[in-house]
Amino acid sequence: MTASSAAFATATDASSPGKDHFVVLDGLRGVAALMVVLFHLFEPYALGNPQVQIINHGYLAVDFFFLLSGFVIAYAYDDRWGRMGTLEFFKRRIVRLQPMVILGSVIGAALFALQASPVFPKMADASAMQVILVMVLGFLMIPLPKSGDVRGWDEIYPLNGPAWSLFYEYIANALYALGVRKLSHRALAVLVALSACALVYLLVFGPRGDVIGGWALDASGIQIGLTRVMFPFFAGVLMMRLRMKVRMPHAFAVASALLVVAISLPRFGGLDRLWLNGLYEAACIVLLFPLIVAIGAGDKAAGGVSIRIARFFGDLSFPLYITHYPLIYIYTAWVSDGQVTPVEGALSGAALLVAAVAIAYASLKLYDEPVRRWLAAKLLRRS
Template sequence: MKTNSLSAKPHYAILDGLRGVAALMVVAFHLCEPHSTSHQDQIINHGYLAVDFFFLLSGFVIGYAYDDRWGKMTTGNFFKRRLARLQPMVIMGMIIGAICYYFQASAAFPLIQQTPVWKMLLIMLIGCTMLPLPPSADIRGWAETYTLDGPAWSLFFEYVVNIFYALGARKLSKTILSILVGLSAAALIHLAVTQGDVIGGWSLDAPQLRIGFCRVMFPFFGGLLLFRVAKLRNIKNAFVWCSLLTIIVLAAPRIGTKEHLWMNGLYDSLSIVLIFPLIIFLGASGEIQSNAGKKICKFLGDISYPIYITHYPLIYIYTAWVSDKKIPLKEAYPVSVLVFVSAVAIAYACLKWYDEPVRAWLNRKMFVKTPAKVTQETEVTVK
């Protein structure tokens, strides 16, 4: 940890780095999806669990940043801070999704050729507000709540759980919070074991909403509880070990067969309930000593949210190309590497030329007495 002069609190640099590691694994996971025939045979099989990791990390850092500030901060100010952090890149993700939309027309997305420009632009504008749209408004064919930028569904649940926190959950005692976390864990485990995984949450219908709430409730409030009860230790080489553990969990092959879905569901739930809290605990307990390590963690942390919220329009294009040409991964890997590198480059460009300047401007406008540079608490999200 290092002291941030703006917040007068230690800065969890390792958690920033881990967020970036998980975000890069999400991109790799999505690049592998078009080459699989089902969840059973996908390479980098459990990349979807990064969303649950982000939720847990968010709960930990939100508690760290805000739990002791409510005597001096209003609920309205909390919402302003979260909007200033999250919303600029939501808008950018929708704009990039709109720019890329008609390049994605293929057999995989038959609705694109039938969609007039005015309708696509209307969907983009609604997406910029984060208002969820029902499956009937889908213009792609995947029934996504945010059809131009699919991963935005997790930002919707991030906003919802932040509202829960600000309006009441922040006041919960450790005992009551522990009960809430326990019940949420039970619901999550039941979902995972009966479904075979925790995949889902991106559609505005009852089954998908259930998945979304199960995926956000335990991780977020589990992270909040972890912050409140954890007694941190001095862990050496924490970033290396935590990064390896995160990669192993997300890259692990599917567990069990179609006849034994509960086995993979158990893997998912145990990863979320036990392994991810352990990783965050170890990461928060460690400290980066070398300048190179600090720079790596800062870079990974800086691009984590931009790459998560902007990469998927490129994945749509890649999916369309792979689906139309029936190209196996062993032949498509040069293009997949190019897409991966492009996603990182676009994210970094958005960060430096758009996100940071816009956030600085918003902070000056909304918080006259607050330094323009944001602190760690505004940097952690799901993504």
């Protein structure tokens, strides 16, 4: 399995009163979420070979989400620490993120029984109690070792793989709240620079030439996960503090086009020059993605049809990201049976995309928003 989706805790904090809303950034988050779903739809046809993957760099959406998240977290909270404690911060993040994490785990458990296939070698050995236990541990964001993986893909959340990125999102949030928020601009810049060096080293000199990984609870998986989150998240914080913005007309269209093209380009270098692909991905994460966020942050007065679309998919982005993958498990098993014609694959993929968006929208309106309002009233003090 390739580096699944994305770390998506990048949701704008809805409880930040009196502040302008970055609608373009919300829209970009929605664009990235849609690209993640498309990446996963094409993934079974690559048969585990990243050289032929369509929408080849779709996993970079995770790194883009981390960057957005750092920017938004700093915008929402940097000026609130005098009247907000660390516990209050963590409660706000849990209220924002955990309801959908729980629902994603429930959906994953509910669809688990439909996924019997040679693609998932350990599923036949999983009992109902094991699945329930894995689901509950997923509610609590407790990562599982390989011995607890009921699916056999070495995922720390085997019922809903993309939740791995939320695990590292929470780590970055904790580092921010417990210390990084207190750093001066210069000290934060040093941290970001060192994190960039670690990221570039992984990409250019690592064994793969890409950032794929982070969902396994082993030394390599943890290294990749931490390396992926540290630079973009804290680069986003630094960008917000330095007010890094680029003003241009049609900001949403320009930034979306840059993001889609960067994620969709073929892999570079082939098997003989893996470093070349690593260099490309390093340029995307370290240079291009900050530019895209700066363009999005430079237009808060956006309007028109495109921005209404951006707002819709921005609201939908986190539910779409965290609920779509159980459908992908089933789709992957079906495609991997090897008896799917191109027409059948295209039609079923389109139907899955529509279903994923519909499930995400229903989850947002019928569950996520009401539950967050209720939790906020119960747990959060008024700002």
